[in-house]
Amino acid sequence: MLRRKPEVITFKADPALVEAMKNIPNRSEFIRTAVLAAMGNLCPLCQGTGMLTPKQQEHWQAFTETHAVQQCKECHELHVVCQRSPVKRKPHGRRRK
16 A cells, blocks of 8 residues: 655744744644644534535524534533424533433
């Protein structure tokens, strides 16, 4: 199996970020870890762009006919709730057995 060489990716950083990262021993590893962690937390629809395409908006509108975005009463984070058949859950989304 052929192994691809690592690719260099660069980005611009404002002076405050440069200063904040100044004493990080392995900045490359830190940035790789941060990017991978951020990618694991991307919105499944917009993939981190913050915008939906017109077709995605159509799908979202259909979805919201039976679902709503609500604030959790415990942690105050927003989450999607199905309005058709409420499922009894333990705090923060863990299902009851």
